[in-house]
Amino acid sequence: MITDLELYRKAALAAARAYAPYSDYHVGAAVLASSGRVYVGANIENASYGATICAERAAVSKAVFEGEKNITAIAVAAYAGTAGSDAQSGAPAYPCGICRQFLSEFGGDIRVIVGADEEHLERYTISELLPKAFTNGFKSDTGLTEGE
Numbered sequence: 001m002i003t004d005l006e007l008y009r010k011a012a013l014a015a016a017r018a019y020a021p022y023s024d025y026h027v028g029a030a031v032l033a034s035s036g037r038v039y040v041g042a043n044i045e046n047a048s049y050g051a052t053i054c055a056e057r058a059a060v061s062k063a064v065f066e067g068e069k070n071i072t073a074i075a076v077a078a079y080a081g082t083a084g085s086d087a088q089s090g091a092p093a094y095p096c097g098i099c100r101q102f103l104s105e106f107g108g109d110i111r112v113i114v115g116a117d118e119e120h121l122e123r124y125t126i127s128e129l130l131p132k133a134f135t136n137g138f139k140s141d142t143g144l145t146e147g148e
């Protein structure tokens with residue numbers, strides 16, 4: 001079983017593979033699926049800023065593409081600037097709102113591990129970060145089809 005620290009370290013390594021020429025903010029994510037497999041991703045920016053994809057969604061997309069539907073945990077690590085002596089992690093890289101929604105599709109109790117560095121890890125659940133998430137409950141039998 002992979003530890004939180006090991007998962008965070010995988011995220012930190014993934015951050016070095018980000019494509020971030022605009023923000024120079026390199027984010028890596030490591031997703032632990034219920035199968036035990038880990039999938040990593042990094043942010044991929046675009047000249048059309050809105051087309052940018054975050055590290056979390058890149059990693060989750062890889063997992064889902066490989067058949068995973070249940071995510072157990074995700075770690076996110078980031079640094080600004082060039083990797084090396086001038087790299088600064090700064091504040092923890094909390095998942096953005098879109099990524100919180102994206103994650104909640106694959107488990108209400110996904111553990112989210114973030115930290116400015118590996119000695120200051122913070123742990124949350126996705127439901128703590130996104131309470132009352134929009135879910136697929138609208139597809140239930142008592143939902144849209146009722147009264148038809």
Ligand SMILES: [Zn+2]
Pocket residue numbers: 054055056057095096097098099100
């Ligand atoms: Zn995001």
